[in-house]
Every structure is written in C-alpha cells, then in structure tokens.
Amino acid sequence: MKPLLKVSGLNAWYGESHILHGVDMTVGEGEMVTLLGRNGVGKTTTLRSIMGIVRNRKGAIDFSGEDLIKVPLHRVAHRGLGFIPEERGIFSTLSVYENLLLPPAVAKGGMTVDEIFELFPNLHERRNSPGTKLSGGEQQMLAIARILRTGVRMMLLDEPTEGLAPVIVQRIGDVLKTLKERGMTVLLVEQNFRFASKVADRFYLMDHGRMVGEFPVSELSDRMGMLHDVLGV
Amino acid sequence: MIFGIPLQAFLGQLLIGLINGSFYALLSLGLAIIFGLLRVINFAHGAQYMLGAFFAWMLLSYFGIGYWPALIVAPLAVGLVGAVIERTMLRRLYTLDPLYGLLFTFGLALTIEGTFRYLYGASGQPYATPAALAGGTNLGFMFLPVYRGWVIAFSLVVCIGTWLVIEKTKLGSYLRAATENPILVQSFGINVPFLLTLTYALGAALAALAGVLAAPIYQVSPLMGSNIIIVVFAVVVVGGMGSIMGAIITGYLLGVAEGLTKVFYPEASNIVIFVIMAIVLLIRPAGLFGRDV
Amino acid sequence: MTLTLDIDKPREKKPVVAQTIFLAAGLALLVLAPLFFYPVFLMKLLCFALFACAFNLLLGYTGLLSFGHAAFFGGAAYFTAHAVKEWGLPPELGILVGVAGAAFLGAIIGFLAIRRQGIYFAMITLALAQMFYFFCLQAEFTKGEDGIQSVPRGHLFGFIDLSQSANMYYFVLGVFIIGVAIIWRIIHSPFGMILKSIRENETRAVSLGYSVRNYKLAAFVMSAALTGLAGGVKALVFQFATLTDVSWQMSGEVILMTLLGGIGTLIGPLFGAGLVVTLQNYLATSEFPVTIITGLVFMVCVLLFRRGIVGEFYNSRLGRKLGFEHRH
Numbered sequence: 001m002k003p004l005l006k007v008s009g010l011n012a013w014y015g016e017s018h019i020l021h022g023v024d025m026t027v028g029e030g031e032m033v034t035l036l037g038r039n040g041v042g043k044t045t046t047l048r049s050i051m052g053i054v055r056n057r058k059g060a061i062d063f064s065g066e067d068l069i070k071v072p073l074h075r076v077a078h079r080g081l082g083f084i085p086e087e088r089g090i091f092s093t094l095s096v097y098e099n100l101l102l103p104p105a106v107a108k109g110g111m112t113v114d115e116i117f118e119l120f121p122n123l124h125e126r127r128n129s130p131g132t133k134l135s136g137g138e139q140q141m142l143a144i145a146r147i148l149r150t151g152v153r154m155m156l157l158d159e160p161t162e163g164l165a166p167v168i169v170q171r172i173g174d175v176l177k178t179l180k181e182r183g184m185t186v187l188l189v190e191q192n193f194r195f196a197s198k199v200a201d202r203f204y205l206m207d208h209g210r211m212v213g214e215f216p217v218s219e220l221s222d223r224m225g226m227l228h229d230v231l232g233v
Numbered sequence: 234m235i236f237g238i239p240l241q242a243f244l245g246q247l248l249i250g251l252i253n254g255s256f257y258a259l260l261s262l263g264l265a266i267i268f269g270l271l272r273v274i275n276f277a278h279g280a281q282y283m284l285g286a287f288f289a290w291m292l293l294s295y296f297g298i299g300y301w302p303a304l305i306v307a308p309l310a311v312g313l314v315g316a317v318i319e320r321t322m323l324r325r326l327y328t329l330d331p332l333y334g335l336l337f338t339f340g341l342a343l344t345i346e347g348t349f350r351y352l353y354g355a356s357g358q359p360y361a362t363p364a365a366l367a368g369g370t371n372l373g374f375m376f377l378p379v380y381r382g383w384v385i386a387f388s389l390v391v392c393i394g395t396w397l398v399i400e401k402t403k404l405g406s407y408l409r410a411a412t413e414n415p416i417l418v419q420s421f422g423i424n425v426p427f428l429l430t431l432t433y434a435l436g437a438a439l440a441a442l443a444g445v446l447a448a449p450i451y452q453v454s455p456l457m458g459s460n461i462i463i464v465v466f467a468v469v470v471v472g473g474m475g476s477i478m479g480a481i482i483t484g485y486l487l488g489v490a491e492g493l494t495k496v497f498y499p500e501a502s503n504i505v506i507f508v509i510m511a512i513v514l515l516i517r518p519a520g521l522f523g524r525d526v
Numbered sequence: 527m528t529l530t531l532d533i534d535k536p537r538e539k540k541p542v543v544a545q546t547i548f549l550a551a552g553l554a555l556l557v558l559a560p561l562f563f564y565p566v567f568l569m570k571l572l573c574f575a576l577f578a579c580a581f582n583l584l585l586g587y588t589g590l591l592s593f594g595h596a597a598f599f600g601g602a603a604y605f606t607a608h609a610v611k612e613w614g615l616p617p618e619l620g621i622l623v624g625v626a627g628a629a630f631l632g633a634i635i636g637f638l639a640i641r642r643q644g645i646y647f648a649m650i651t652l653a654l655a656q657m658f659y660f661f662c663l664q665a666e667f668t669k670g671e672d673g674i675q676s677v678p679r680g681h682l683f684g685f686i687d688l689s690q691s692a693n694m695y696y697f698v699l700g701v702f703i704i705g706v707a708i709i710w711r712i713i714h715s716p717f718g719m720i721l722k723s724i725r726e727n728e729t730r731a732v733s734l735g736y737s738v739r740n741y742k743l744a745a746f747v748m749s750a751a752l753t754g755l756a757g758g759v760k761a762l763v764f765q766f767a768t769l770t771d772v773s774w775q776m777s778g779e780v781i782l783m784t785l786l787g788g789i790g791t792l793i794g795p796l797f798g799a800g801l802v803v804t805l806q807n808y809l810a811t812s813e814f815p816v817t818i819i820t821g822l823v824f825m826v827c828v829l830l831f832r833r834g835i836v837g838e839f840y841n842s843r844l845g846r847k848l849g850f851e852h853r854h
Binding site: 274322325326329331332333335336337339340341342343344345346347348350351459463464466467469470500503504507508510511514515518 | 591638639641642644645646648649650652653654656657660661664774778781785815816817818819820821822823824825827828829832
C-alpha cells in the first residue's frame with residue numbers, strides 16, 4: 001500500500017518543552033490508523049505538528065509526495081489534509097449551518113450538503129441554532145461533517161469519542177466506517193482502544209514523545225499485555 | 234415649548250446630537266471590528282478619521298476632485314495605508330501584551346497628526362458642502378439642513394450595511410469565526426493573516442469615511458482626530474466592543490445624550506459622555522452590551 | 527507562564543556592588559550638577575524623573591497602563607499653586623495639599639478604572655483624565671487657558687528662601703531622593719512582591735486568596751500620590767500651573783519616558799525622563815515638530831526596543847556580568 005502520509009524523525013517543541021523526540025510513522029491511502037498512548041505522551045502534539053499548528057518542529061512530513069514542513073498553516077488544508085481538534089472547535093457566533101459551510105472546499109469529491117444532512121439528520125434539524133447549543137455528540141458530528149464537505153483526502157481526528165455517551169460513540173463508529181468505505185484516510189488519536197479496534201486497520205503505540213510499538217488490528221488481542229503496561233489501563 | 238425650552242432649540246440640539254452620534258457610531262464600529270479580530274485598540278483611529286477629511290480636502294484643493302468621488306477615494310487610500318501598516322508593523326505585536334498595540338497605534342496617531350500639523354498648522358480648513366446637498370428644508374416644526382440629514386441617513390446605512398456583512402455573509406462568518414479561534418480557521422485553509430490585514434484596512438477606511446462625512450460640518454483640522462478619539466473610547470467602554478450592533482447603538486445613544494445635555498445643562502455637555510461612562514462602570518461594569526472581557 | 531510567585535523564589539544573586547557604585551556615582555552627579563547645568567533645567571528633569579518613576583510603579587510593577595496620569599501631575603500642580611498663592615501656605619504644606627489632592631483623584635479614577643480589565647483600564651483612565659481636563663478648563667480656580675501664574679516659592683519651613691536657585695535645587699533634589707526611596711521601599715516590600723505577582727499572573731494571585739482589586743487600587747493611589755508630589759514641586763519650580771500639565775499629551779509623554787527608559791526597572795524611567803526632557807529642551811528652540819518625533823520614537827520602541835535603555839543594558843553581556851537580572 002502506498003503511504004499517503006510518511007512522517008520521519010519528527011521533533012516538536014511547545015516553547016521550551018521538547019514534546020516529540022523523533023516520531024516515525026506512515027499511513028497508507030485508505031487506511032485507518034490509530035495512535036494510542038497515555039495522556040501527555042504527545043499524541044495531540046503529533047497531529048498538530050503534522051497539520052502545522054505547532055510550528056516549532058523539525059523533521060520530514062511527506063504528504064502525497066510533498067514535505068509539509070515548509071507549508072504555511074493556511075495552505076495545508078489545500079493539500080488535502082483536514083484536522084478535527086479535541087475541543088471540536090464549534091463556533092458559538094455561527095449557526096450550525098454556517099459552521100458546516102465554513103471550511104472551504106479544497107478539492108472535488110467532498111460530500112454535498114444534502115449528502116451530509118442525510119448522514120446526519122439531526123444537524124439538518126438544528127441547522128439554524130447557534131453552533132454551541134448542540135450536545136457534545138452533535139458537535140462532534142458537526143465537526144466531522146464540516147470537514148467531509150471540503151474534499152480532503154485525509155483526516156486527523158483527535159479523540160472523537162471523549163466524553164460521549166456509549167450510544168453516540170457507536171454512532172461515530174458507524175460514521176467512521178462509512179468514511180472508510182468512501183476511501184477516506186484517517187489518523188485517529190484515541191484513548192478508548194476498544195472503540196478504535198472496531199474501526200482501525202493498524203495501531204501505533206506512543207510513549208514519551210516517540211513510537212514504541214506498531215501492529216495491525218489482527219494482533220490486538222496478542223498485544224493486550226503490552227498495552228496494559230504502556231497505557232496503564 | 235418642551236420641558237421649558239423652545240421646540241426649535243430642542244429639536245435643533247437633538248439633530249446635532251444625532252449627527253455627533255452618527256460619527257460616534259461609525260468610529261466605535263470601526264474600533265470594535267478591529268479590536269474583535271486583532272485584539273488591538275487602534276488609537277490611530279482618530280488620525281485615520283482626520284486623514285479621510287484631509288484627503289477629501291486635498292482632492293478638492295489640489296485636483297479639483299469633489300465630494301462624491303472623495304467619498305470613495307479617501308477611504309480607499311486610507312484603507313490602503315492601513316493595510317501596509319498592518320502588514321509591515323502591526324502584525325508583529327499580536328503575540329505581545331495588548332498594551333503594546335495601544336502604544337504603537339498611539340505613536341502612529343501622534344506621527345500622523347504631527348505631520349499634518351506641521352504641514353498645515355493647527356487651525357482648520359473649510360470644506361464646502363457639496364452642491365447637491367446644500368440648503369435645507371422646512372419641516373414645519375424645525376428647519377433641517379439637507380447635509381445634516383444626509384449624514385445621519387448615510388451613516389445609518391453604512392452601519393447597518395457593515396452589520397449585515399458581518400452577520401449575514403460568508404466573509405462575515407470567516408471574520409466571526411476567526412475572532413473566536415483564528416488557528417482553527419487557518420487550519421481549514423482560510424488565509425487568516427490576509428483577513429487580519431483586510432480587517433484593519435476596513436476599520437481605517439470606515440474611520441476615513443466618517444472623516445469625509447465630517448469635512449463639510451466641522452473644520453478640517455489636524456486636531457480633529459485626537460479631539461474625537463477620546464470620546465469614542467468612552468463610547469466603546471460604555472457599549473463594550475464585543476457586539477457590533479452594541480457599538481452602533483451606543484454611539485447614537487451617547488450622541489443624543491450629549492445633544493440633549495447641551496440643551497438643559499450646557500456647561501456639562503463636553504463631559505456628559507464621560508460621566509455616563511463612570512455611571513455605567515459603577516452599575517454595569519461589563520458595559521451595556523457587555524459580551525466581552 | 528511562571529507558576530511561582532517572586533516571593534517564593536530563592537534569593538538570587540543581587541548585583542550589589544554594581545548597584546552601590548552606580549548609586550553613589552549618581553548621587554554625586556546630582557549634588558554637583560548645578561555647577562555645570564542650569565538649575566531650572568535640572569529641576570525640571572528631577573520632577574519628570576520622579577513622575578516617570580511613580581508612573582512605572584503602576585505600569586512596570588503592577589502591569590497596569592494608565593493613560594491619564596497627567597490628571598495627577600497637573601492636578602497636583604494646580605492644587606499646590608492655589609494653596610501657596612491663594613491660601614498663603616508655606617511650600618511644604620502646599621506640596622502636601624498637592625499630594626493629597628492627587629491621591630484623592632487617584633482613588634476615584636482608580637476605583638472606576640479597575641472595574642474593567644486589561645485594555646479597557648487604559649481607555650477609562652484616558653477618558654476620566656480628559657474629563658478632569660475639561661473640568662480644569664472651565665473651573666474658576668484654575669484660571670482656564672492662562673493657568674495659575676506667579677506662584678510664590680515661599681520659605682521652606684518658614685526660613686529657607688526658595689526663591690534662591692541653590693536652595694530650591696537642593697530642596698527638589700531632596701524631595702526627589704525621598705520619592706524614589708519610597709518607591710524603592712514599596713517595590714521591595716511584601717506588598718511590592720504581591721504587585722509583581724499580580725502583573726505576572728493575575729489569575730493565580732486571585733486563586734491564592736489575594737484581594738487583587740484592593741492591591742491594584744492601593745498601587746494606583748500610591749502612584750497617583752507620588753505623581754502628585756512631582757507635580758506639586760513642579761508648580762513651585764516653574765511658578766505656574768497650566769492646562770498643558772493635565773493634557774493627554776502629558777500622559778503620553780510620561781509613558782514614553784518609561785518605555786524609553788525601561789518598563790519594570792527602577793531607574794529606567796529616570797533615564798527615559800532625562801533623555802526626553804533634554805531632547806525637548808534642545809528642540810524647543812528649533813522648528814522641529816516634536817510630536818512627530820515622539821510618535822516615531824513610540825513606534826520604534828514598541829517594535830524594536832521594548833526593554834528600553836536600562837532594560838537592554840541589564841540584558842546585555844556587560845549587564846549580566848555585573849549581575850543584573852534578565853527581564854521580559
């Protein structure tokens with residue numbers, strides 16, 4: 001499988017703190033890869049460094065043949081990369097509909113608004129409410145939905161199920177499965193590896209700012225021991 | 234007679250109050266827009282207002298270009314200058330304590346005002362009312378100079394138009410979103426740095442537009458900016474800068490309050506807005522429309 | 527963002543030797559200065575140096591930018607001038623009246639301004655000071671555009687004739703030294719430490735239980751009072767008090783002095799004041815547009831020179847070798 005994203009030797013800093021110590025990873029086209037690890041090991045920083053939100057970084061970030069390291073933040077999406085932060089980032093001064101339409105279409109092949117409303121009927125219902133009047137689960141749907149409209153080829157998803165009720169988590173799992181069917185490449189950060197195991201193809205395990213393990217989903221049950229050690233679950 | 238004052242005098246002052254209010258509204262609108270996105274208090278706003286008036290005067294005196302083209306050219310020119318300043322200097326200050334933005338724009342205001350004072354002296358230049366808007370109409374209960382009516386109507390249109398752009402258009406949604414979370418908006422592929430430049434330019438242009446409107450009414454003087462900016466600061470403290478509509482409404486309200494004070498208690502008219510500010514601070518510190526800090 | 531307060535940090539190496547030498551040299555210079563420079567010029571310098579120092583107590587050490595300090599400076603000048611000329615008070619009491627008046631004004635303006643955070647604070651002080659300006663413009667006792675003229679210097683403590691240049695100079699120098707000493711004492715007291723912690727991390731100071739508003743107000747009033755001290759003395763030095771002293775341009779000037787000299791350093795404002803007053807003196811006779819230069823200096827300082835003269839020195843190789851702290 002051709003790697004769509006290839007990260008080599010990524011180091012990143014928040015101010016004086018050296019968070020990432022040489023991260024290496026690949027994500028193949030159409031794959032759904034999950035990044036596992038305890039709180040604070042650098043999972044979110046990895047996503048933000050790939051996207052370019054964290055600027056103080058060194059290394060190589062090869063996306064579809066181009067090194068993203070030099071690309072300014074507002075041009076990264078146009079290369080086909082979408083980012084959904086942990087906080088979801090729904091804007092309170094915009095309606096649901098305005099939130100949905102905010103990210104500009106960067107390529108053809110994105111879902112149409114009608115398709116999105118079909119996939120997320122409750123967003124259609126609430127389309128004129130202020131964005132933050134939605135429940136946590138609905139906001140997560142909206143955060144994912146608006147990226148789907150843009151036509152990006154790869155999504156960086158930071159802890160989509162955090163703080164959500166099991167029935168919503170189930171729903172998000174279904175959405176991710178649908179995305180996979182449509183050929184979307186996804187790099188997922190998740191603490192809930194049971195959820196991740198239902199959707200992911202491959203796992204990376206992270207500790208202290210670097211990768212300490214990698215395995216396909218088929219080997220998940222064999223690796224439970226290692227997971228318990230590293231994740232402290 | 235109304236409240237013991239002749240109706241003519243009362244309505245006359247009310248009119249002046251509405252006119253001043255128009256300028257307060259336009260200027261606090263510009264300040265609020267700039268502050269909302271850039272988090273900078275644009276002390277140079279008054280100077281940009283003065284520049285608008287002066288450019289109109291210069292266009293007329295040196296090139297024979299009249300009021301109507303000036304209404305477009307002057308704000309464009311000042312907006313352009315604003316864009317250059319934001320791009321080259323102001324944007325280096327965004328990561329710093331906001332007081333540096335205030336101090337920088339204060340220095341900018343002094344530089345602009347000082348330059349024009351040096352070139353044209355402190356006294357004002359007259360600017361003739363455009364022919365189409367000259368004269369007045371007798372409404373029966375009062376005499377309304379046409380230009381005064383024009384100022385009020387036009388500024389209302391500009392204010393509401395700006396509000397509509399911000400609240401109802403795509404560009405406006407970009408602005409509102411970027412005000413809340415500029416980094417995320419950038420990650421969507423929206424050129425936020427350009428948006429910042431555009432916003433500052435727009436704010437400066439609004440100030441300049443107010444300046445052109447003001448030219449036929451007040452003398453075009455290098456001092457007109459600093460005289461008005463301090464009052465506008467008081468207006469935004471009262472109204473708060475978190476709400477565009479709030480800034481507009483407060484501007485008109487305080488202008489009218491000032492006008493009415495002139496009728497009943499003239500000695501206090503130039504400080505009444507400050508007094509209102511003090512009272513608002515006592516009972517409702519967040520401001521009338523306090524949606525922000 | 528630092529999580530410890532200055533009061534918690536371990537004692538750091540203080541540049542004691544360098545400071546003592548500078549202090550001694552500075553004092554010697556000031557004592558001998560009238561032999562080389564015009565006393566009135568020197569006295570103006572001392573007044574503004576004290577003004578800037580008092581202002582920096584608020585900006586550099588508490589983190590509050592006041593855009594209306596001219597109200598206290600000029601206000602005190604008016605109060606002192608009036609007290610000495612109309613009420614016939616001796617100079618020391620006249621100055622006390624100025625200080626008290628400034629402190630009172632400071633309490634009112636400070637109380638109102640503190641009700642809003644951050645940048646609104648600056649705008650409120652500007653607006654309220656402007657209100658005071660208009661009051662001074664119209665009030666009886668300030669004599670409007672003319673100001674209060676021919677203010678007698680009087681006899682200090684009843685017997686020292688201040689109309690003598692030498693006497694007046696050493697009196698002003700004495701007041702200056704006392705004023706700066708008070709500021710030094712405030713900065714290095716537990717109260718001063720709390721102010722610094724408010725500047726660095728207000729939320730944390732609140733969470734530690736400090737009544738931040740009261741501390742801010744106290745700092746504001748102290749700054750206003752000490753500014754009043756400078757203003758009152760200035761009225762006696764020049765023997766007049768005018769609207770210029772309460773104008774927003776004056777408020778801007780003291781900010782410039784502090785910025786140029788070094789926000790957050792004790793002696794920075796002194797250098798800033800010295801530089802600005804000297805420049806003004808030099809340019810006063812020429813056609814030079816002072817406003818333009820002031821504006822440009824502001825812009826350049828904010829963009830490239832935020833530490834100020836003294837701040838840059840402290841941060842330089844020589845400064846660090848001598849033991850001065852690296853700031854900002």
